Every structure is written in C-alpha cells, then in structure tokens.
Amino acid sequence: MVKHSPAPTPPAEAVATGRSPGVGPRPPALEFRDLGQTFTVRGSGPVQAIRGLDLRIDPGEVVALLGPNGAGKTTALDIALGLTEPTEGQVRVFGEAPREAIEAGRIAAVLQTGGLLADLTVEETVRAIAALYRRTLSVGEVLERAGIAELGGRRVARCSGGEQQRLRFALALLSDPDLLILDEPTAAMDVGTRREFWATMHSEAASGSTIIFATHHLEEAEAFADRIVLMARGRIVADGPVDRVRAMATGSRVTAVWNPAAGEPSPEELPGVTAVDRTAARVILTSSDSDATARVLLTETSAREVTISARSLDDAFVTLTADDPADAAPTDTAPVDPAPTDTDPEATR
Numbered sequence: 001m002v003k004h005s006p007a008p009t010p011p012a013e014a015v016a017t018g019r020s021p022g023v024g025p026r027p028p029a030l031e032f033r034d035l036g037q038t039f040t041v042r043g044s045g046p047v048q049a050i051r052g053l054d055l056r057i058d059p060g061e062v063v064a065l066l067g068p069n070g071a072g073k074t075t076a077l078d079i080a081l082g083l084t085e086p087t088e089g090q091v092r093v094f095g096e097a098p099r100e101a102i103e104a105g106r107i108a109a110v111l112q113t114g115g116l117l118a119d120l121t122v123e124e125t126v127r128a129i130a131a132l133y134r135r136t137l138s139v140g141e142v143l144e145r146a147g148i149a150e151l152g153g154r155r156v157a158r159c160s161g162g163e164q165q166r167l168r169f170a171l172a173l174l175s176d177p178d179l180l181i182l183d184e185p186t187a188a189m190d191v192g193t194r195r196e197f198w199a200t201m202h203s204e205a206a207s208g209s210t211i212i213f214a215t216h217h218l219e220e221a222e223a224f225a226d227r228i229v230l231m232a233r234g235r236i237v238a239d240g241p242v243d244r245v246r247a248m249a250t251g252s253r254v255t256a257v258w259n260p261a262a263g264e265p266s267p268e269e270l271p272g273v274t275a276v277d278r279t280a281a282r283v284i285l286t287s288s289d290s291d292a293t294a295r296v297l298l299t300e301t302s303a304r305e306v307t308i309s310a311r312s313l314d315d316a317f318v319t320l321t322a323d324d325p326a327d328a329a330p331t332d333t334a335p336v337d338p339a340p341t342d343t344d345p346e347a348t349r
C-alpha cells in the first residue's frame with residue numbers, strides 16, 4: 001500500500017475557520033455531481049454511458065476506477081479531462097471547470113493511445129510538447145521522474161510499448177500537475193514493465209499527487225490504490241478503501257449446523273455477515289469477514305461443523321458488477337451475491 005505524505009498543515013487561522021486565508025476551503029481534486037452522459041447513436045437508441053454519478057476525490061488520494069467493458073470508466077475520465085461535455089450534472093476539478101484546470105496545468109492525463117511521432121527521439125518529443133506550455137518543469141527532470149532519463153536519445157519508434165507509455169507519462173508531468181489521470185496505463189505492458197511503471201507512479205503518489213487510474217486488473221488496483229471505485233453500467237456499485245471493497249468482492253460463505261439457543265447472538269448479528277440463508281440442516285452465512293464470523297461462531301455459540309467456502313476473486317468481481325444497476329446502491333454497501341455454488345472448495349474448521 002502506498003503511503004502518502006500528509007497534506008500540508010494549514011496555518012492555525014485556517015484550522016480555526018476551516019478556510020485558508022484568502023483562498024477559501026480546499027476544494028476536492030475531482031467532483032462529479034449527479035453526472036449523466038447519454039450518447040446519441042445514429043441508427044440505434046441512445047446509450048446511457050453514465051447515470052447519476054456522484055463522486056468526490058480529495059487531494060492526495062490514489063483511486064482505482066474498476067469495472068467491466070462498457071462500465072463508463074473512460075467516459076467519466078474524458079469528462080474529468082474536459083474532452084466530453086456531460087449531458088447532465090456537474091464536474092469540477094479543484095473547484096474549476098476541467099478546461100480551466102487544464103489551462104492552469106493542474107490536471108494531466110496518460111491515455112492508453114496517443115500520438116507520438118515515431119521519428120523524434122524521446123528528448124525531442126518532450127521538448128516539442130514543452131514548447132506548447134508557458135511554464136514547465138525542465139526536460140531533464142520529467143525524463144528522470146518518468147524513469148527514462150537514459151532513453152533521451154532513442155527514437156520513439158525504437159522504444160518498447162512500456163517505454164512509450166513512460167514517455168506519455170513524462171509528457172503528462174511537464175506541467176507538474178496536481179491531478180494525474182491514467183486510462184488503463186499498463187494495458188500494453190508485460191508483467192515486468194508493468195511493475196516498473198507502478199514503481200515510478202509510487203514516487204509520484206508519495207510526493208502528494210492525486211492519481212486516478214482506470215484498470216481491468218483487480219490486483220493492480222489492490223497493489224497501488226488506496227481507494228477503489230467500482231463501476232458497472234454507468235453507475236458506481238462499490239466505493240471504498242481497497243480492503244473494504246476487496247472484502248465485499250471476496251465475500252465468503254460460512255456454514256454451520258446451528259440452532260441459536262437463548263442468549264446466543266442471532267446469525268444476523270455476527271461480525272461480517274451480510275446475508276443469512278437456511279437449509280433444513282445448516283445455516284448459511286455470506287460474510288465479508290469469514291475469519292471473524294467463524295471465530296464468534298466457534299467461541300461464543302453452540303454452532304458445530306463450521307465450514308468456510310472461498311469464492312474466486314474474479315467470480316465475485318463479475319457477480320458484483322453484473323448486478324442490475326437499478327438494484328445496485330451507489331454506495332459502499334453493495335451486497336455480495338449470497339448464492340452458494342456447489343463447486344466451491346470447502347475447508348472445515
């Protein structure tokens with residue numbers, strides 16, 4: 001888990017009033033309010049890519065935007081970058097319209113694809129883009145920060161996919177942005193390059209940048225982000241710290257032969273339990289914290305033959321994001337599918 005440097009301590013006056021002198025309260029790095037995006041497609045019906053999205057990301061957070069194909073991740077990021085004007089709702093970047101934030105150099109993006117000129121060298125590419133800005137970091141510094149200082153003289157055409165992606169990252173760093181947006185930045189990278197890329201991003205995050213990245217890889221989100229926003233069909237279906245969302249996505253099934261006696265807790269009261277089912281012989285609990293559930297069952301109740309069934313992370317992720325969006329609460333309390341499967345490997349405790 002990445003540890004961030006703490007936000008700068010405001011002066012006492014600012015603490016007392018909740019405001020910084022002269023500049024007002026610190027606005028969120030990114031805020032969507034009741035955001036909606038409907039695309040009109042000629043020859044077919046409208047496509048609702050984003051529906052009623054409320055999201056607030058504070059400065060210094062590292063947030064992974066997860067979800068299956070078509071969930072609306074790219075559309076949401078495009079709106080944050082001012083590339084798409086939302087059809088409903090509001091978007092603010094550090095309290096401003098996205099275009100203003102971009103003009104002020106406060107937000108930058110590393111997109112999956114993006115024109116790089118094959119015949120320029122890495123350094124020439126950075127110099128060419130730097131010339132478009134009024135003020136930038138030095139070319140040497142961004143190459144260093146992107147981990148490609150030794151590639152300055154190499155032609156872009158000779159760079160690997162991962163190196164080209166680092167070059168895009170160097171370009172994004174030129175304006176020394178406070179908010180970095182990465183849309184599937186490692187999609188074209190092999191495992192080793194991917195690891196190196198995230199190591200570089202770690203140091204950016206450690207210096208206090210806000211980072212939002214879209215990914216399909218739950219493991220990548222888990223390794224790098226401290227918050228996951230899980231989207232499906234244009235809505236948020238889960239939002240919270242990585243451990244919490246991971247627990248929701250990996251919710252286990254705990255079963256026991258148990259008929260609660262007087263004085264024992266009810267199944268619903270056990271820690272981590274999100275759903276309770278019964279068969280003639282057993283009580284079946286869906287739990288976000290199977291260890292805690294089983295511990296109380298074994299130590300504080302008359303339950304016996306306690307079993308825990310692990311669900312695969314991928315299966316759980318699919319279940320969570322495949323829910324009917326109309327039923328999915330846009331909060332961090334999305335339910336985990338309680339349906340047990342016969343093929344779960346069971347471990348008896």
Ligand SMILES: Nc1ncnc2c1ncn2[C@@H]1O[C@H](COP(=O)(O)OP(=O)(O)OP(=O)(O)O)[C@@H](O)[C@H]1O
Nearest residue numbers: 039041047049067068069070071072073074075076
């Ligand atoms: N310009 C467009 N015109 C019409 N429909 C669009 C447009 N852009 C996106 N969509 C549709 O909006 C929905 C959300 O797409 P989006 O690209 O935001 O999803 P995503 O989560 O980024 O998917 P992926 O993981 O595949 O990149 C999809 O149904 C997509 O087909």
